[in-house]
Amino acid sequence: LQERVVQQLSLSKTDDAVEDIRVHLLGKKGDLTKILKGLKDLAPDQRPLVGQLANEIRHNLEEQIEDKRARLAKALLDRQLAAEQIDVTLPGKTVTIGTKHVLQQIQDQIEDHFISQGFQVMYGTEVETDEFNFARMNLPKDHPARDMQDTFYLTPNILLRTQTSAMQARAMDRHDFATGPLKMVSPGKVYRRDNDDATHSHQFHQVEGLVVGKGITLADLKGTLQALTDELFGKGHAMRFRQSYFPFTEPSLEVDISWNIVDDQTPAEDIRWIEVLGAGMVHPNVLKMAHIDPEEYTGFAFGLGPDRFAMIKYGIDDIRNFYLDDLRFLKQFSQVG
Numbered sequence: 001l002q003e004r005v006v007q008q009l010s011l012s013k014t015d016d017a018v019e020d021i022r023v024h025l026l027g028k029k030g031d032l033t034k035i036l037k038g039l040k041d042l043a044p045d046q047r048p049l050v051g052q053l054a055n056e057i058r059h060n061l062e063e064q065i066e067d068k069r070a071r072l073a074k075a076l077l078d079r080q081l082a083a084e085q086i087d088v089t090l091p092g093k094t095v096t097i098g099t100k101h102v103l104q105q106i107q108d109q110i111e112d113h114f115i116s117q118g119f120q121v122m123y124g125t126e127v128e129t130d131e132f133n134f135a136r137m138n139l140p141k142d143h144p145a146r147d148m149q150d151t152f153y154l155t156p157n158i159l160l161r162t163q164t165s166a167m168q169a170r171a172m173d174r175h176d177f178a179t180g181p182l183k184m185v186s187p188g189k190v191y192r193r194d195n196d197d198a199t200h201s202h203q204f205h206q207v208e209g210l211v212v213g214k215g216i217t218l219a220d221l222k223g224t225l226q227a228l229t230d231e232l233f234g235k236g237h238a239m240r241f242r243q244s245y246f247p248f249t250e251p252s253l254e255v256d257i258s259w260n261i262v263d264d265q266t267p268a269e270d271i272r273w274i275e276v277l278g279a280g281m282v283h284p285n286v287l288k289m290a291h292i293d294p295e296e297y298t299g300f301a302f303g304l305g306p307d308r309f310a311m312i313k314y315g316i317d318d319i320r321n322f323y324l325d326d327l328r329f330l331k332q333f334s335q336v337g
């Protein structure tokens with residue numbers, strides 16, 4: 001029996017085969033088990049001798065089985081290691097790491113600047129109600145100025161927001177003025193039915209700004225915007241304020257920034273202006289609808305176009321570049337981190 005098992009073991013090539021042998025030998029009905037069980041039928045004087053022999057054989061075979069298993073396992077590991085060897089001399093695969101979109105970079109810079117000035121950042125939703133996008137901004141249903149913003153309506157009362165100004169009323173509703181003035185910026189995408197060209201896109205970005213408190217004036221608006229411009233583009237870019245009209249501000253302004261660096265000596269005709277934002281003092285009606293007393297509180301608001309800011313900062317002349325996902329364009333703005 002012992003010889004036969006040793007022979008079988010030497011021939012077996014897998015762990016399963018070894019297990020098979022073990023079961024046939026030492027299992028409940030195994031050959032050696034039968035012998036050990038048969039001991040009781042032997043004459044009493046023969047039992048110790050046969051028993052001892054049988055047990056020795058069992059130990060010996062158990063050891064050999066274990067040994068065989070270990071060798072099989074090692075062989076398997078060796079084979080795996082050989083198969084998985086890495087050839088370090090092969091050329092590597094280039095891993096392309098994605099980077100932040102240039103518009104996201106500008107938005108982050110604008111947010112960081114305003115956070116450093118004590119503003120909170122609020123994110124609205126791109127699907128808005130007519131109430132917040134228009135009505136609460138002093139644009140009731142039949143208001144002619146609604147035509148200024150050709151709107152994608154989803155239902156008669158739900159739309160894709162045309163302006164981040166939709167967040168103004170939400171911010172005022174949420175703010176507890178007993179704690180101090182409201183200072184917030186709200187960045188995001190807005191949508192208007194527009195024919196896309198070099199300076200227009202049916203989808204673009206805005207960053208809304210709103211400050212409401214006691215004694216806020218137009219001078220605060222100017223100072224706030226100049227600080228942002230200095231931070232983003234460096235000093236020397238002039239700002240120009242032009243009178244304008246928005247239903248939710250009075251007075252209303254349009255603000256241009258000079259592409260080029262200028263000073264007091266620069267002749268007017270050498271300054272190249274680009275319009276970057278709309279702004280003004282918050283209209284009393286807008287305050288009233290938020291249950292804020294316009295006699296006690298005033299505020300300024302602005303809505304700036306980060307797309308335009310990026311165009312100035314990086315000298316980009318076509319807004320469609322931001323949305324075409326051309327890697328040759330996007331890679332110019334890849335940054336580390």
Ligand code: PHE
Nearest residue numbers: 163165278279280301302303
């Ligand atoms: N919401 C205006 C627009 O989209 C911009 C604006 C914001 C004007 C805040 C005044 C105050 O054109």
